[in-house]
Amino acid sequence: MxxxxxxxxxxxxxxxxxxxxxxxxxxxxxxxxxxxxxxxxxxxxxxxxxxxxxxxxxxxxxxxxxxxxxxxxxxxxxxxxxxxxxxxxxxxxxxxxxxxxxxxxxxxxxxxxxxxxxxxxxxxxxxxxxxxxxxxxxxxxxxxxxxxxxxxxxxxxxxxxxxxxxxxxxxxxxxxxxxxxxxxxxxxxxxxxxxxxxxxxxxxxxxxxxxxxxxxxxxxxxxxxxxxxxxxxxxxxxxYVDREPFLWQMEANIDDAEPRILSHAVSKALEMGAQDAWIEPTYGKKGRMGAKLCAIVSQSAMHAVKAVFLEETTTLGVRFWAIRRSVLERFFVEVKTRYGDVVVKVGHDGKRVLNVSVEYESARRLAQSSGVSLKSVVLEGLSAAAAAGIHCGAPVRQPDTSAIRGS
Structure with a gap:
């Protein structure tokens, strides 16, 4: 794409x-x-x-x-x-x-x-x-x-x-x-x-x-x-699809920060190069409800994301360890629906399609411009993709969808 x-x-x-x-x-x-x-x-x-x-x-x-x-x-x-x-x-x-x-x-x-x-x-x-x-x-x-x-x-x-x-x-x-x-x-x-x-x-x-x-x-x-x-x-x-043999997972338990600060930290971590970032609910050692801030980062982004943890939140330390992950190959195609064109993301193992999803921002813009629900655009996009031969279990190919329209 x-x-x-x-x-x-x-x-x-x-x-x-x-x-x-x-x-x-x-x-x-x-x-x-x-x-x-x-x-x-x-x-x-x-x-x-x-x-x-x-x-x-x-x-x-x-x-x-x-x-x-x-x-x-x-x-x-x-x-x-x-x-x-x-x-x-x-x-x-x-x-x-x-x-x-x-x-x-x-x-x-x-x-x-x-x-x-x-x-x-x-x-x-x-x-x-x-x-x-x-x-x-x-x-x-x-x-x-x-x-x-x-x-x-x-x-x-x-x-x-x-x-x-x-x-x-x-x-x-x-x-x-x-x-x-x-x-x-x-x-x-x-x-x-x-x-x-x-x-x-x-x-x-x-x-x-x-x-x-x-x-x-x-x-x-x-x-x-x-x-x-x-x-x-x-x-x-x-x-760019990350092909690194391993990544780093970073975590910090926090029980004294405003939710808005944690939300900002997630956005900032992604901005600084984290592959993924999220918050999990947890309990602290004194029984207080807290949050666990987590991120997956490459070696090159590790220093910048660690700085986000320490500078943007109230934590006094960060845990991290090496992890491995499997990543599907992927490509993007644009399919035609009754509302207009929408982008579909296809995950595969080189032989078969294993996942098909409608790209959110593309669907959101089309729903807004067409005056229909996001759900309608997503369903139309998946239907048009299936009509183009893009569905789970299908052989991998990147079809020409120029003449295909959703029902």
Whole structure:
């Protein structure tokens, strides 16, 4: 399964996201075709390599013969729905603009149907969103992650008048994501980029991956005032399956910490490289109820995860010992259901399929965009996988599921 990890080093904008994928090997013609399918032939698309500091990056620019001054959400949704695009691309584009409209509605105290999308409903914003999702689909990227997003300061003038930087809609869209306020007197992250990130990205670093390609997208500004190159980097790769002969299991009994601290410690341990982390209920030596914090780690991550135990919790020590484990081979496929495409994870022993499961984040997004229950998407995904010959006991193969749809 292909993973994309986006790092907004000098900022994040829709054209920077597209540029990074093109620089990583994406097909320019996919972007052109998708944008013209939505906005018609009056679009010119320019791609060039530029320098941003010491880094060569891909600069993308759209030019339009005519522009519409303002649109509402239903207008943008109509353009997307009427275009000849893959269903997954349509769903993601529609969700991105719905996120934008919801953010604007909260900021301005309006109903979503009354929100006017000024800059965010303009041709260049539509082109950025459609171009990005079309290219990501063509490159078969299944999992998206995003690093810390930078915010500048100051003011910008838009259709609503003067607004602070970062724009209020951008802040709304990136709730739950890590951000950093930096001393740059301008907008570093646009609402368009924020809506794309909100729609598909997970707000943390990716799992261990095998790096395959790297790309840099360039922003308009040649250099930030702090000297940070105005680029956004994408790292593409595949999930790394641990082949180590042994791992380490770490444990600590804790009876004097808040549950919130322990929950944070689990998340932090995973972030620092633990293969798995969890909490078990236990009793302390004085009969007090407590918790046992546990983690499985590789040798390379052992020091970092041990530091999490000691720094983030109230424990005074950590137990650890070497363990062995058996791991199934696995691969990921995307199957088509009546609601849209969903990712299925397949575990096998090299000969037979032993486990089939629907990938949670993929199912959650599809359930949200389709307005159905998560359970319905999971059942449809398993049914579509079975129809494709992917079920427990089946011989191992990675089928072409392009023509298969769930019932």
């Amino acid at each position: 292909k993973i994309a990890y986006f790092e907004p080093i000098g900022g994040a904008a829709g054209d920077m996201l597209i540029g990074s994928l093109i620089d990583a090997g994406g097909d320019v013609d996919v972007v052109k075709k998708a944008v013209k399918a939505v906005l018609g032939d009056g679009v010119e698309f320019e791609v060039q390599n530029v320098m941003r500091g010491a880094i060569k990056a891909c600069r993308v620019a759209f030019r339009f013969e005519a522009k519409t001054k303002e649109r509402r959400l239903k207008d943008v949704e109509g353009l997307i729905e009427g275009a000849h695009l893959p269903q997954t691309v349509k769903q993601r584009c529609a969700m991105a603009f719905r996120h934008l409209a919801e953010a604007e509605a909260r900021v301005h105290g309006k109903k979503i149907e009354d929100v006017v999308l000024h800059e965010t409903g303009a041709e260049d914003c539509i082109a950025d969103v459609v171009g990005f999702f079309a290219l990501a689909e063509a490159m078969q990227i299944k999992l998206f992650y995003c690093g810390t997003v930078p915010f500048g300061h100051g003011y910008v003038v838009c259709g609503h008048g003067a607004v602070p930087v970062p724009p209020p809609a951008t802040v709304e869209l990136l709730k739950g994501f890590a951000v950093q306020f930096v001393p740059e007197p301008h907008e570093m992250t646009t609402p368009t980029a924020a809506s794309i990130i909100r729609t598909v990205c997970r707000p943390h670093t990716p799992p261990q991956m095998v790096v395959e390609r790297v790309g840099y997208g360039a922003g308009k500004r040649e250099r930030n005032t702090t000297g940070i190159p105005n680029v956004l980097r994408v790292t593409l790769g595949s999930v």
